[in-house]
Amino acid sequence: MECVSLPPLSNFAICGGTHGNELTGVYILREMQKHNVEKVGSVSITTVLSNPRAVDACRRYTDRDLNRCFTDDLLSSPITESTPYELRRAQELNAHLGPKGSEEAVDLLCDMHNTTSNMGLCIIFNSADWLILHICKYLQSKITSMPVRALQMDLPLSEAFSVDSLGKHGFSFEIGPQPHGVLRADVFNTMKEAVDLTIEWLQQFNSGRTFEGGEVEAYTRWKTVHYPRDPTTDEITAAIHPQLQDNDFKLLQPGDPIFLSLSGETVKHEGDALYPVFVNECAYYEQKIAYHLTQKSTLTLPSINVKKD
Amino acid sequence: MECVSLPPLSNFAICGGTHGNELTGVYILREMQKHNVEKVGSVSITTVLSNPRAVDACRRYTDRDLNRCFTDDLLSSPITESTPYELRRAQELNAHLGPKGSEEAVDLLCDMHNTTSNMGLCIIFNSADWLILHICKYLQSKITSMPVRALQMDLPLSEAFSVDSLGKHGFSFEIGPQPHGVLRADVFNTMKEAVDLTIEWLQQFNSGRTFEGGEVEAYTRWKTVHYPRDPTTDEITAAIHPQLQDNDFKLLQPGDPIFLSLSGETVKHEGDALYPVFVNECAYYEQKIAYHLTQKSTLTLPSINVKKD
Numbered sequence: 001m002e003c004v005s006l007p008p009l010s011n012f013a014i015c016g017g018t019h020g021n022e023l024t025g026v027y028i029l030r031e032m033q034k035h036n037v038e039k040v041g042s043v044s045i046t047t048v049l050s051n052p053r054a055v056d057a058c059r060r061y062t063d064r065d066l067n068r069c070f071t072d073d074l075l076s077s078p079i080t081e082s083t084p085y086e087l088r089r090a091q092e093l094n095a096h097l098g099p100k101g102s103e104e105a106v107d108l109l110c111d112m113h114n115t116t117s118n119m120g121l122c123i124i125f126n127s128a129d130w131l132i133l134h135i136c137k138y139l140q141s142k143i144t145s146m147p148v149r150a151l152q153m154d155l156p157l158s159e160a161f162s163v164d165s166l167g168k169h170g171f172s173f174e175i176g177p178q179p180h181g182v183l184r185a186d187v188f189n190t191m192k193e194a195v196d197l198t199i200e201w202l203q204q205f206n207s208g209r210t211f212e213g214g215e216v217e218a219y220t221r222w223k224t225v226h227y228p229r230d231p232t233t234d235e236i237t238a239a240i241h242p243q244l245q246d247n248d249f250k251l252l253q254p255g256d257p258i259f260l261s262l263s264g265e266t267v268k269h270e271g272d273a274l275y276p277v278f279v280n281e282c283a284y285y286e287q288k289i290a291y292h293l294t295q296k297s298t299l300t301l302p303s304i305n306v307k308k309d
Numbered sequence: 310m311e312c313v314s315l316p317p318l319s320n321f322a323i324c325g326g327t328h329g330n331e332l333t334g335v336y337i338l339r340e341m342q343k344h345n346v347e348k349v350g351s352v353s354i355t356t357v358l359s360n361p362r363a364v365d366a367c368r369r370y371t372d373r374d375l376n377r378c379f380t381d382d383l384l385s386s387p388i389t390e391s392t393p394y395e396l397r398r399a400q401e402l403n404a405h406l407g408p409k410g411s412e413e414a415v416d417l418l419c420d421m422h423n424t425t426s427n428m429g430l431c432i433i434f435n436s437a438d439w440l441i442l443h444i445c446k447y448l449q450s451k452i453t454s455m456p457v458r459a460l461q462m463d464l465p466l467s468e469a470f471s472v473d474s475l476g477k478h479g480f481s482f483e484i485g486p487q488p489h490g491v492l493r494a495d496v497f498n499t500m501k502e503a504v505d506l507t508i509e510w511l512q513q514f515n516s517g518r519t520f521e522g523g524e525v526e527a528y529t530r531w532k533t534v535h536y537p538r539d540p541t542t543d544e545i546t547a548a549i550h551p552q553l554q555d556n557d558f559k560l561l562q563p564g565d566p567i568f569l570s571l572s573g574e575t576v577k578h579e580g581d582a583l584y585p586v587f588v589n590e591c592a593y594y595e596q597k598i599a600y601h602l603t604q605k606s607t608l609t610l611p612s613i614n615v616k617k618d
Contacts, residue, residue, distance in 0.1 A: 179488030185548040
């Protein structure tokens with residue numbers, strides 16, 4: 001495979017507080033802003049608290065989920081008096097960090113998230129992107145405090161709904177388990193290490209280093225599994241089975257237990273063997289989502305380096 | 310020590326959803342109500358969803374913390390149009406399950422809670438009560454899925470602020486770690502076992518069994534430790550140190566690390582050796598409380614049995 005040359009990555013935006021009760025990103029931004037981190041070598045750094053109103057309330061969002069507001073349709077919808085706060089904020093962020101899909105957009109956007117699921121450090125992106133996958137490979141080789149995995153949402157840019165889709169390249173860090181509204185030092189330290197290593201990678205890339213090709217394992221979102229519900233009240237009637245709880249990214253085989261009903265019956269997995277992610281994520285109760293299932297594949301990367309003028 | 314005889318315990322009230330995002334109790338009540346559990350042998354059972362409005366919102370409370378509303382002063386304060394919802398609800402519950410301190414009050418009240426701290430199963434009560442301590446000893450002898458401990462708040466009844474203070478005897482079950490807004494099957498099963506064993510104990514007591522005296526270890530609340538804060542903004546500037554995180558009930562010695570600041574400095578424990586509890590509890594961030602410290606003591610119990618007519 002030939003070496004791929006890409007333009008330099010001069011502008012790096014780091015966002016946090018997109019969900020106001022996911023505290024790791026909020027505290028990392030505070031620390032960076034306190035130390036006026038605005039430029040590291042060849043890389044200009046922009047730090048953005050995405051949803052200050054939700055951060056103040058320590059809630060995921062106030063009117064609607066900000067991290068579902070960045071589709072082309074929503075970003076171009078007219079603003080009226082009744083427009084939800086988060087939709088207005090999404091258009092502000094699009095003006096500041098995008099516009100999405102344009103030449104003016106930041107070169108790389110990284111958004112920091114937490115999950116109550118046992119996901120370790122997960123790098124989430126919308127579609128396969130050599131640059132993101134090289135950063136992922138770099139972090140996998142450097143971070144030892146928890147597993148580092150790549151999760152692909154597999155959405156075209158126009159339908160990509162997350163804040164990171166504003167950048168020319170973009171991804172989210174998702175770390176867990178950590179209860180929402182709580183700050184754990186171990187999770188904070190790993191997120192900080194991941195941000196620092198990303199900046200280190202960008203500097204090495206800009207200064208001309210060739211990153212050798214190779215292979216990266218990625219998990220691709222396949223289907224969504226909902227909780228069993230009472231047909232009359234629609235209330236959840238089962239919890240994640242103890243054998244599935246905390247076992248994100250562990251292959252789920254047909255016949256494996258997935259739910260334990262409140263009265264003690266076990267429900268088993270049917271269909272293909274797949275990898276569960278976001279198992280028992282707090283924010284998914286609203287939609288009664290129990291977990292997502294993913295397929296694992298091995299992606300072959302070309303070598304990459306910076307395009308010279 | 311002589312055997313203590315106490316009146317029979319005919320009325321048992323089980324509350325949950327006092328904090329609306331602590332889901333274990335909410336789901337246990339739903340299951341009990343679905344199966345119309347109203348009487349088990351000699352014991353009448355009353356199930357109460359304490360704060361339905363907060364449960365609907367999946368938040369700790371809507372106007373103010375319900376589980377701080379049961380002091381004598383608040384229960385006797387006049388209700389006006391501007392009275393917060395939870396204060397009105399506290400007075401309703403007092404009429405339904407109390408009145409606090411009266412002969413009409415339920416014989417035993419148990420309130421179900423969750424914590425994000427690694428507390429195992431904790432039985433919390435306001436002041437030493439042979440009956441509660443005997444139930445605690447019974448649960449310690451039966452439950453093997455997690456440690457069972459007794460935590461004494463050491464408050465006189467008039468100042469006791471929690472819903473369980475409405476009963477002639479009362480305590481809370483506090484189980485963790487579990488993120489607020491999440492239901493874990495392992496935590497659900499242990500809470501259910503604890504409730505079932507409490508009912509079993511009450512039946513045995515009422516039917517004339519003498520429970521032999523002995524010793525129970527109890528932790529008594531001693532002092533509260535707050536997070537380090539920025540003197541200008543009052544924002545939290547440190548997380549619980551990884552060596553303290555998840556180590557509730559493990560003796561904290563002078564010089565042991567307690568906080569890790571966002572910039573990486575360690576803060577150490579000063580003063581007496583004491584036992585931390587509620588370490589990194591989510592709901593305590595509002596008041597910037599990092600944990601409580603307790604003293605451990607061994608209480609000697611008399612034998613108890615039911616008073617015969």
